[in-house]
Amino acid sequence: MVRSSRRRVAIAYLTAAPFVLFAVFPFIWMLVASLKQDVELYDLAQNPFLVRAGITWEHYHFLFTHTAFPLWLRNSTVVAATTTAVSVLLAVLAAYALARLRFPLAEATTTFVFIVYLVPTTLLFLPLARLMAVFHLSNTLWSLIVTYPAFMVPFATWMLTAYFTTIPRDVEESALVDGCTRAGALRHVVLPLARPGIITAALFGFTLAYSEFIYSLTFISTTDLKTVTTGVVVDLIRGDFFYWGSLMGGALVASLPVVVLFSLFLDHYVAGLTAGAVRG
Amino acid sequence: MISREEILHQRTTAYGVRLRPETVTAWSFLLPTLLLLLVLAVYPLGYAFFLSMTDAQVSGPAHFVGLQNFVRLLRTAIFTLTLSNTIGYTLGAVAAKLVLGLVLALVLAQRAPGMRWIRGAVLIPWVVPTSLAMLAWTWMFDSTYSVINWVLMHLGAIAEPIAWLGTPRLARLAVVLVNVWSGLPFFGINFLAGLVTIPQELYEAGTVDGAGPIVRFRHITLPLLRPVLATVLLFSVVMTSSDFATVFVLTKGGPQNTTQILATLAYKLGLATGDLGNAAAISLYLFPILAISTYVQVRLMRRVWQW
Incomplete structure (x- = not known):
């Protein structure tokens, strides 16, 4: 039934097309x-x-040489990487x-973490x-490094708890019988098995920290200390004039990582x- | 089975209470996390409640005023407008994400080569930092250069450019549309995950009994999807009602506060004017939604555990 399956594939693509277009058009x-x-750009x-007049790199050039954009990228990466490492460890x-x-109180503690x-x-x-x-x-990157784990750890804990319960107990128990401590069993037996779950938790942690907006906006006022989300949104707009070319380039490059x-x-x-994500 | 630590800790007692070694290990593993959450989540939340019952400004002493802030806010026009905006924004966006999310899940459940990449593409709005994506939407809704206007004008749908973000009704529509854009992937992918767990035999049995696609959807898909629907819905109500970046970047609450929502108003009052007492009270109007949603979710979770 080649024809009917071909028709089915065509229907799948046709129905998916509007959703894909809606999702990616802003980036295009x-x-x-x-x-x-x-x-x-400003010719109505x-x-x-x-693009008739040819493409230009001047907006990107401006972004990287006349603004604090490279610093914002660095700040965001440093903060997101540090907080991810700390949060995953705690979680x-x-x-x-x-x-x-x-x-x-095990069940109460689980509920508490979920509520937070x-x-x-x-x-x-x-x-x-x-x-x-x-x-x-205030106005230091530390303010972000200290506060971000407060929303990353509960989420990562939640995710990893679910993951750990899927790992069979037997392997770990035989390690305990062989004289391993709990910490030893966790390190040598459970962690290697839980790698996919830990990678997922780290990826989500990084994405959340990198995207964070309101703390960065509230705690940091110096341009050079801003993260990329607040820097591009707040500091690239000078007065009423919008440098749309650089603004769009900045938003795009900042989204790339x-x-x-x-x-x-x-x-x-x-x-x-x-597994239960954080934004919806 | 006796492990080494059990022997080591066998006589561990504290205040006459014998602590099992496993308990000691558990609490020592949990201690850093619990401390962190107590200092940076529980304490600030308590502090927000305290601030909301004072006339605190950024500097100077704070006086206890009881529930005065909450009561006075309800008699303030800008606040009641903000409250109804928040409710409308949440209901509108969540309803749209629910319906479109179901459609999206059904679309993504189809089999075709490259479907994995289609799923990936559809998820991108969720991955990208909201505040940055909002800049693209601001440009797309620009009063002069809007690409949406250009398309509509060339299709002959409108004669004049529309000021999307400058017209109250359209600005409201715009912020809801953009929230749907960024939140839809979460709905679609979770519904899809629920969808694939439904046994295929049920649909086959339904087809044998003469049920059409609509009947099968109503009587097989929807009931079996209910747990996922409930979780996603409760979650999204909390996240949508407490949204900040969408409105802050797109409209700053304008025009004339018609898109102002609780979080953006709290920010404006707390940081621009330094009125911490009222700002805290405004953001705490989100608390009932959070409390109800959390309560229901915890109960749903318990049921899953027992099962």
């Missing part, structure tokens, strides 16, 4: 705007879908305890801003997203 549009020369008589320990060890995971950052940014001021961390990770680890992201 960013790319187009970032490569067009200003004269054409032109067809906006065409592995916590998740192991919740998934494997029997102790009083649901508290949105928009409820916490004001009191945290004051807390950061008290600890003299997570998009590259995403395309390399697509299946991990899908697995993590269905």
Whole structure:
């Protein structure tokens, strides 16, 4: 039945096309705007879908030489990488305890972590801003490194707890019988088996930290210390004039790190997203 | 079975209570996480409640005022507008994501070569930082250079360019549309994951009994998808009602506060004017939604555990 299966494939593509177009069009549009020369970009008589005057790199050149954009990229990467490492470490320990060890209040603790995971950052940014001021961390990257794990750890713990419960107990118990401590069994037996889950948790952690907006916006005011999300959105817009070419180029380049990770680890992201993701 | 640590800790007692070694290990593994969450989540939340009951400004002493802020806000026009905007924004966006998410899941469940990459492409709005993607939408909705206007004008649908973000009704539509854009992948992929767990035999049995595709969807797909639907829905209600970046970048709450939502108003009051007491009270109006959603989710989770 070659014909009917071909028809089915055609229907699949046709029905998927509007969703794909809706999802990726803004990025195509960013790319187009970032490569067009200003004269054409702001010429209303032109067809906006065409690039007639030739492409230009001037918007990217401006971005990398006349703005703090490279610094923002560096800040974001440093903060996201550090907080991911710390959060995954804490979450592995916590998740192991919740998934494997029997102790009083285990269920209550699991519920507590889950509840914290649901508290949105928009409820916490004001009191945290004051807390950061008290600890003299305002306007430093430390304010972000300290606060991001508070939303990353509950999520990673939640994800890893679910993952650890899928690992059979036998291997670990024979290690314990052989004289391994709990910490030893976790390190040498459970961790190697849990690698896919840990990679997923780390990828999600990094993506969340890299995308974070309201804490960075609230805690950091110096241009050079901003992360890429707030830097591009707040500092590239000067007065009423929008440098649309550079703005679109900046948004696009800033999105690249997570998009590259995403395309390399697509299946991990899908697995993590269905394990209960953080944004919806 | 007695492990080495069990022997080592056999006589561990604290205040006359014998602690099992496993308990000691568990709490030592949990301690860093619990400390972190207590200091950076529980304490700030408590502090937000405290601030909301004071007249605190950025500097100067704070006086306890009880529930005055909450009560006075309800008599303030800008706040009641913001509250109803938030409800409308949440209901509109969640409903649209629910319906479109189901359609998307059914679309993605089809078999075709390259479907994995189609799923990947559809997920991109979820992966990319919302605030950055919002810049592209701001450009697409620009009053002068909007590509949407260009297309509509060339299709003959409109005669004049539309000020999408400058017209109250359209600005509201725009922020909902963009929230749907960034939230839809989460719905679609989760529904898809639920969809593939439904046994194929049920559909075959349905077909044998003469059920058409619509009947099969209503009586097989929807009921079996209910647990996933409930989780995703509750989750999204919390995340959508507490959204910040979408509105902050796209409209800053304008025009004339018609797209102002709780988080953006709290930010504006707390940081621009330094009125921390009222700002905290505004953001805490999100708390009932959070509490109800959390309560229901925890109950749903318990049921899964027992099962």
